[in-house]
Amino acid sequence: MLRNPQPTAEAIRASAERCFDIQIAALQALRGRIDGTFVDAAGLILACQGRVVVTGIGKSGHVARKTAATLASTGTPAFFMHAAEAIHGDLGMLTGQDILLAISYSGSAQELITIISVAKRMGTRIIALTGRPDSELARSADLVLEAAVAQEACPLNLAPTASTTAALVMGDALAVACLEARGFSRDDFARSHPGGALGRRLLTSxxxxxxxxxxxxxxxxxxxxxxxxxxxxxxxxxxxxxxxxxxxxxxxxxxxxxxxxxxxxxxxxxxxxxxxxxxxxxxxxxxxxxxxxxxxxxxxxxxxxxxxxxxxxxxxxxxxxxxxxxxxx
Structure with a gap:
């Protein structure tokens, strides 16, 4: 039951501004973690002979799906594999030539832990994107990209908000770094976006x-x-x-x-x-x-x-x- 069903306009604005402030602070802290490990992760992706398979579950699954789409549309072959579906057959999509990018803030999602153990036996290289560098997921990965946040934008500090923003931006940063390293051009971008308004703008002469x-x-x-x-x-x-x-x-x-x-x-x-x-x-x-x-x-x-x-x-x-x-x- 709502305790304050008619909040004031000032209260609503204050809540929104607080959300912005917390997320901006999270991203500013995240920027300082673009270090040698990030460079190594980008290098691993650039050298990949297969595809980047991005996986996650829950809110992290939504971030993983978007990250895979961004990678694929900017020159890095990639696809999303839902963690729950993976342990019920979709792991057949993964090969030893691929890179597994596993996203989980807690690093303890059991579905991801199961996937990691199978991937390691296949020889698949693993990059963990997590807020817990001491988690089981992180300990099992070849490289760990830390995306911890001081607090969530949710006033209860429960709903994934700042943490999902941090993971999303870290995924975008990887995609953009690889895009630039590959020399991905406007023409390349147009070829992967032939439909809709964007394709028309880029492809029509x-x-x-x-x-x-x-x-x-x-x-x-x-x-x-x-x-x-x-x-x-x-x-x-x-x-x-x-x-x-x-x-x-x-x-x-x-x-x-x-x-x-x-x-x-x-x-x-x-x-x-x-x-x-x-x-x-x-x-x-x-x-x-x-x-x-x-x-x-x-x-x-x-x-x-x-x-x-x-x-x-x-x-x-x-x-x-x-x-x-x-x-x-």
């Missing part, structure tokens, strides 16, 4: 979304404004590309250019696009990431951008709507 051929609005410098407007309207890009004598782009004529010409000259029907076009339009290469084009267009407040090869030959054009439709932005 300008060539994948640009308009080409008959879809491009094209006019010469001597084309009259009314004819240019017809071309603009038929292609729906809010602009037309203006080509010079060599059929290379010398400018673009946009809706904005049209408004400025009308404001300055009034009747512009007898004028050519060369009189009002924007010269030296921004361009990007077809191999560039589409998100790079979006960034440039946003920075320069553009709705359209040309796509050219290294010699300035027109290959296509982009509209901001194309990037939106491709869900790049």
């Amino acid at each position: 300008v060539a994948d979304v640009m308009r080409t051929g008959a879809a491009l609005p094209l006019v010469g410098e001597d084309v009259l404004i009314p004819d240019a407007l017809t071309e603009m309207s038929s292609k729906g890009m809010g602009m037309t590309i203006v080509l010079g004598p060599t059929r290379r782009p010398v400018g673009i004529f946009t809706d904005g250019d049209l408004r400025r010409m009308i404001a300055q000259h009034g009747d512009i029907r007898a004028m050519t696009v060369a009189a009002g076009m924007s010269r030296h339009p921004k361009a990007i290469g077809p191999e560039a990431p589409a998100i790079e084009a979006a960034t440039l267009m946003d920075a320069h407040k553009l709705n359209q951008m040309l796509v050219e090869d290294a010699d300035g030959l027109l290959l296509g054009a982009l509209h901001m709507h194309d990037l939106l439709a491709a869900k790049v932005i």
Whole structure:
């Protein structure tokens, strides 16, 4: 039964701030434990000929699952093995070429102790991530990463809070250290994240979304404004590309250019696009990431951008709507 069912706003804020303070202090203390043992653990993972098998149970199991996912997505082959399922058959996933990363704050979870004994007989190298460096788990491991905390954020000092944060960050630190040591690149990251918004942002190139051929609005410098407007309207890009004598782009004529010409000259029907076009339009290469084009267009407040090869030959054009439709932005 709640003793204080209607806490004040101040009390709620104070509780949340205390939680932050305790967890920040735990991480600051954890930073001082990035020592030679941590370096050895990272080296062991980098040299692994099999996979990193991350295991745990309870709250530590949730941390283990996330750690395995982070390792796998950043260049270190890894998977999660639930400790309870492992002792009922899933230990068959473990080989002597693997590394077992066992996570348990107490270091006394019986399921993990059983797994460790089997793994040692197989010759599997073991890294323990625990808050108790004198525990049975720690004594059985090849390397021990200590993640002890002074107190939990829970006011009863019972619910795993600061301790799970510490274990989570230690796992992330291992993954990031291995990522950098491997020279894992944005392209590598994209290949392991082909689905969803992240994959689209990293994998989609300008060539994948640009308009080409008959879809491009094209006019010469001597084309009259009314004819240019017809071309603009038929292609729906809010602009037309203006080509010079060599059929290379010398400018673009946009809706904005049209408004400025009308404001300055009034009747512009007898004028050519060369009189009002924007010269030296921004361009990007077809191999560039589409998100790079979006960034440039946003920075320069553009709705359209040309796509050219290294010699300035027109290959296509982009509209901001194309990037939106491709869900790049």
